[in-house]
Amino acid sequence: MSREAILGAIRRGLRRSALPEDEAMALRARLDAHPRHLIPARTRQPRAALVAQFIERLEREFATCRRVPELALVPAAVADYLASQNLPPVLVMAPHPVLRALPWSGHPMLQLHEGAAAAGDVVSLQHGFAGIAETGTLMLPGGAARPTTLNLLCETEIVVLAASRIVGPYEEAWDLLRAEETAGGLLPRNVMLVTGPSRSADIESVLELGAHGPRRLHVVLVDDEPAARG
Amino acid sequence: MVESGGYVPGPADRLAGTAGEGRMRVTSPDFKSNAAQAMRDGGLQKALARTRPQFPARRAGAVAALPEFEALREEGRRIKDHTLAHLDFYLETFADRVQLAGGRVHWCADAAGARAAVLAICREAGARTVTKGKSMASEEIALNEHLAANGIEPVETDLGEYILQLRHEPPSHIIAPAFHLNREDWEESFRHAHSDLPADRVFAERRDIMAEARSRLRARFLAADVGITGANFLIAETGSSVIVTNEGNGDLTQTLPRVHIVLAGIEKIVPTIEDATALLRLLARSATGQEASVYTTFSTGARRTADPDGPAEYHVVLIDNGRSAMVGTPFQDMLRCIRCAACLNHCPVYATVGGHSYGWVYPGPMGSVLTPALIGIEQARHLPNASTFCGKCESVCPMKIPLPNMMRHWREREFERHLSPVAQRRNLALWAWLARRPALYRAATRAAMAALGLFGRRRGRFRRLPLAGGWTEGRDLPAPEGETFFARYARAQRRGAA
Numbered sequence: 001m002s003r004e005a006i007l008g009a010i011r012r013g014l015r016r017s018a019l020p021e022d023e024a025m026a027l028r029a030r031l032d033a034h035p036r037h038l039i040p041a042r043t044r045q046p047r048a049a050l051v052a053q054f055i056e057r058l059e060r061e062f063a064t065c066r067r068v069p070e071l072a073l074v075p076a077a078v079a080d081y082l083a084s085q086n087l088p089p090v091l092v093m094a095p096h097p098v099l100r101a102l103p104w105s106g107h108p109m110l111q112l113h114e115g116a117a118a119a120g121d122v123v124s125l126q127h128g129f130a131g132i133a134e135t136g137t138l139m140l141p142g143g144a145a146r147p148t149t150l151n152l153l154c155e156t157e158i159v160v161l162a163a164s165r166i167v168g169p170y171e172e173a174w175d176l177l178r179a180e181e182t183a184g185g186l187l188p189r190n191v192m193l194v195t196g197p198s199r200s201a202d203i204e205s206v207l208e209l210g211a212h213g214p215r216r217l218h219v220v221l222v223d224d225e226p227a228a229r230g
Numbered sequence: 231m232v233e234s235g236g237y238v239p240g241p242a243d244r245l246a247g248t249a250g251e252g253r254m255r256v257t258s259p260d261f262k263s264n265a266a267q268a269m270r271d272g273g274l275q276k277a278l279a280r281t282r283p284q285f286p287a288r289r290a291g292a293v294a295a296l297p298e299f300e301a302l303r304e305e306g307r308r309i310k311d312h313t314l315a316h317l318d319f320y321l322e323t324f325a326d327r328v329q330l331a332g333g334r335v336h337w338c339a340d341a342a343g344a345r346a347a348v349l350a351i352c353r354e355a356g357a358r359t360v361t362k363g364k365s366m367a368s369e370e371i372a373l374n375e376h377l378a379a380n381g382i383e384p385v386e387t388d389l390g391e392y393i394l395q396l397r398h399e400p401p402s403h404i405i406a407p408a409f410h411l412n413r414e415d416w417e418e419s420f421r422h423a424h425s426d427l428p429a430d431r432v433f434a435e436r437r438d439i440m441a442e443a444r445s446r447l448r449a450r451f452l453a454a455d456v457g458i459t460g461a462n463f464l465i466a467e468t469g470s471s472v473i474v475t476n477e478g479n480g481d482l483t484q485t486l487p488r489v490h491i492v493l494a495g496i497e498k499i500v501p502t503i504e505d506a507t508a509l510l511r512l513l514a515r516s517a518t519g520q521e522a523s524v525y526t527t528f529s530t531g532a533r534r535t536a537d538p539d540g541p542a543e544y545h546v547v548l549i550d551n552g553r554s555a556m557v558g559t560p561f562q563d564m565l566r567c568i569r570c571a572a573c574l575n576h577c578p579v580y581a582t583v584g585g586h587s588y589g590w591v592y593p594g595p596m597g598s599v600l601t602p603a604l605i606g607i608e609q610a611r612h613l614p615n616a617s618t619f620c621g622k623c624e625s626v627c628p629m630k631i632p633l634p635n636m637m638r639h640w641r642e643r644e645f646e647r648h649l650s651p652v653a654q655r656r657n658l659a660l661w662a663w664l665a666r667r668p669a670l671y672r673a674a675t676r677a678a679m680a681a682l683g684l685f686g687r688r689r690g691r692f693r694r695l696p697l698a699g700g701w702t703e704g705r706d707l708p709a710p711e712g713e714t715f716f717a718r719y720a721r722a723q724r725r726g727a728a
Contacts (some may be wrong), residue, residue: 003325003337006496006550010318013557019319027319027501031467039304040298040511057521067666096537104424116538119452135522145538148485152478170507186331187468189533189540190485193526198478200516202390203416203436204407205281210437211389212451213478213525 014128029089036171043168047227050133055221057136061196062209063211063217067163070222071098075107077220082110082123087156092117095143099160110116113206117149124150125154127182128161128219130173138219139173141181142190151192159215165227255604258589261612265583274584277410285575288519289626296515306512307630308503310566316629317557320466320499321548327469332462333529335545341371344549348373348458348491351545351652352382356491357455363473364388365460366404366495366569367549369591370604373458376721385450385480386460389443396423402585404592405517405571410584413439447479456539457483461494462568463509464546467502469544470530474523481525490529490541495549497565509568510632512628516570522567533561560639566629571596572631579616588613595623599636607640612647675714683712 011017019027053229055065068077082089093099095114104110117124127146128137138159142148151157167173170193180190198213209215223229257264268274293299313320317572325335338344344367352360360377362368362384374384374395386395391406394401396419401407408416416439422427426571433439433688459480463472471492473480478669484490502555514520517709533540556562574594585593590610592600598613614637623633644650644656664671694702701707 001337002339002343002550005339006337006548006554007318007321010321010552011495011551013554013559013562014318015313015558020314024319028323031323031501034467034504036504037508037544038298038301040296042296056661058526061524089638101541114323119448119463121332132470137522142537142540143353143534144538147538148481149539152481169511171504173516174503174507186534187470187528187530189331189537192260192481192530193524193528195520195524195526197477198524200389200477202388202393202406202441203412204277204408204413205284206436207407208437208440212387212442212447212482 005142020222023047026113027053028053035103035179039169039171040134044062045133047225048139048229049181051163051221051228052167054133054136057133057144058196058219059136061136062199063136063196063219065219065221067221067223071224072104074220074222076108077112078125078133078158079107081218081220087123090144091123091125092121092150092154092159094127094146094150100125115226117146117153119153121154123156123158124154126150126157128159128165129130130176131161131166131219131221132170132173132193134168134169137193137195139154139177139227141177141188141191142192143181148183148190148192151194151211154214155199155210156216158218160220160222162222163228166228237497245391251456256608256609257606258601258613261587261589261616263617264587264589268583268587271584273415273694274410277412278581278584279407280412281406283462284606285519285571289516289572290519291519291521291534292515294519296511299512299515302508302511303630305508305565305629306568309500309508310629313500313505314497314557314565317496317499320501321496324464324466324499325548327466327471328531328544328546331469331544332534332545333469333531336545336547338547339362339550341549341551343495343525344547345376346371347547349376349380349382351489351491351543352377352456353380353457355543357397358384358451358455359383359491360456360458361451361454361483361487362391363406363459363475363483364391365458365493366401366591368459369401370495370551371493371549374682380716385447385454387447387451387483388475389440389477389479389530392443392447393419394488396408396420400586400591402593403571403574404569404594404596406410410586420584432522451479451482451486454483454487455630456487456491457487457622458491458493459484461498461546462493462513463491463506464499464530465496465503465506466499466503468528468530468548470503470528472506472510472528473524474510474525476518476520476524478525483529484529487542488541489543490545492529492544493549494546496553497567509628513570514570515538516568516572516626516628549624556603560614561599561603561636563597563631564596564603564636568629569596569598570628572626572628576622576626578620578622583616589617595633595637596631597638599631599633601638602643605648607643608649611640612643614638614644614703639696672714673714676717680712682710685708689714 091108093112093181197217198211199209200211201207254693328335337539377384386392403409461471462474491586514523532544619634691706
């Protein structure tokens with residue numbers, strides 16, 4: 001059987017048989033502890049500076065950002081954005097409780113439907129799990145409340161993110177995910193780390209936006225944390 | 231560096247069953263004529279000249295913006311060395327956790343086994359078309375030809391891979407597969423392949439070319455029965471596979487079809503998410519000079535009950551194909567490679583002859599070390615010689631792989647096995663005989679340098695030189711100044727002592 005042949009060849013190369021139990025236990029302890037390595041100093045900043053860094057890096061990667069002082073103002077920010085880009089007021093929205101609870105009724109021209117994205121959908125509205133200031137990256141785990149296709153199929157993706165969910169390094173975002181989203185000890189089936197809209201440099205090494213994923217990525221950042229306002 | 235005296239020829243020494251018809255025919259034995267042809271290829275030279283300075287400049291910018299980069303290289307090396315020392319344990323742990331997450335692992339000893347495993351999964355799924363994310367492992371096992379021969383249509387979705395599939399060409403670079411093409415090549419191929427579109431349409435900008443590919447491929451993404459991706463990392467802790475892309479094609483490939491197949495070499499494994507995170511900090515910066523690629527995606531098992539999208543089946547095809555035979559040999563360090571292509575991008579030989587000259591899947595310095603291990607030194611014997619030993623590759627390698635050293639090991643193997651030509655062996659033997667006789671050696675070199683210095687004094691360089699035609703054909707040989715290093719050093723010592 002190939003499994004035994006491959007493992008046998010590796011062990012011959014390492015000049016040993018299968019690991020003795022005490023060594024295997026030490027490795028399992030390392031897996032359980034999943035120790036961190038060197039973390040770049042740029043991620044250690046006061047909250048306000050961290051949020052500013054997140055926005056700056058995200059914009060450098062060709063995403064856009066609009067800060068709003070409270071959740072209730074998200075529908076207006078979404079409507080404004082769509083109008084400014086000449087996009088139709090039709091959205092496929094993540095069935096997330098935070099998005100559902102928004103005061104959409106004040107904007108009757110916005111047509112929302114919930115669920116996974118389909119081929120014809122033009123604009124998606126996603127709920128951001130966390131923001132990573134280190135590189136201006138969004139962490140978007142898939143699941144019942146956050147369909148993965150919302151990050152892929154539409155030409156424009158809008159992500160609603162709370163400022164309190166912005167962390168410095170990747171490791172802190174993973175800690176949040178491990179604490180909140182690992183039902184049954186499993187990671188969500190899909191976890192996307194997204195840094196800006198889709199692009200390619202395959203034609204003559206010149207960067208062009210809008211390869212296969214969204215051409216536009218817009219973040220509506222909700223200032224829910226006084227210390228992060230700056 | 232793992233030193234091992236007792237090298238035993240293993241599976242890595244024979245052809246790993248990947249040769250044959252199709253895109254990935256092995257032409258490594260013809261490296262010299264390939265290279266000569268590449269240097270006469272105007273289109274290729276134009277593409278190389280345009281792209282050559284770009285990657286190094288972008289990488290340098292990204293490295294300068296992260297003061298911890300050097301320390302991270304050292305950490306990356308440590309993480310991979312730890313993993314390789316316990317490779318069996320981490321692979322078994324990974325397989326167990328994939329199963330817990332509702333996926334299946336297929337262990338494949340060679341390319342034929344991997345092709346068979348993929349075909350069996352596709353048949354089981356009743357697949358007619360398969361979308362593919364960019365995967366060098368797929369090139370290595372020559373998967374497309376095998377699927378097509380069995381009535382299943384593979385569709386490459388990475389922009390660069392897509393045009394290469396249209397042109398029936400292999401990739402020439404491990405992260406920028408269409409590195410060798412110019413814009414006019416794109417236009418010509420698209421007009422030819424998309425003949426149902428108006429013939430008089432205008433490609434005014436590069437983005438018009440990209441938009442056409444996007445709309446053509448969108449339908450294929452939606453129709454595919456199976457999606458096949460590679461993996462940048464496999465994570466033992468969680469049973470996850472990780473892909474890194476800028477286009478989003480890999481994500482569409484692994485999200486929309488009912489079945490997702492991951493192709494990965496056994497060396498892609500790392501223990502934890504934190505280990506992968508440390509390596510990801512090195513990968514994008516070393517590869518494209520980005521701080522992070524646009525999409526870094528972790529896939530873990532099959533779709534869960536409440537999930538609104540994602541594949542119902544998740545398979546990982548683990549490919550050995552000569553890798554396990556590198557463990558415990560002087561070539562083990564090569565298994566640290568994370569396929570960033572920094573060594574290609576900084577190599578003067580690659581920049582001159584392009585990727586196709588190397589004649590198999592992996593070009594440039596990393597290929598010159600890996601290819602002989604995977605298809606045998608007999609076929610790949612020119613590759614470890616296709617180096618000036620300038621050392622740039624090792625200095626930019628994020629995993630600190632001693633590439634020149636390992637090429638030297640392969641040259642020794644080549645010599646030991648009498649694979650090098652008779653004239654070269656005879657000259658080397660003559661040189662060795664001379665070098666073991668210091669007085670004679672110094673006298674001979676003194677005479678030779680004096681003669682060359684005298685004849686070359688006027689021009690300062692030689693256009694032609696007897697016995698060195700191979701060198702002077704492509705460039706001039708600088709003339710020596712007429713004195714050996716030994717003589718000059720001895721004089722300086724005497725002067726210092728006086």
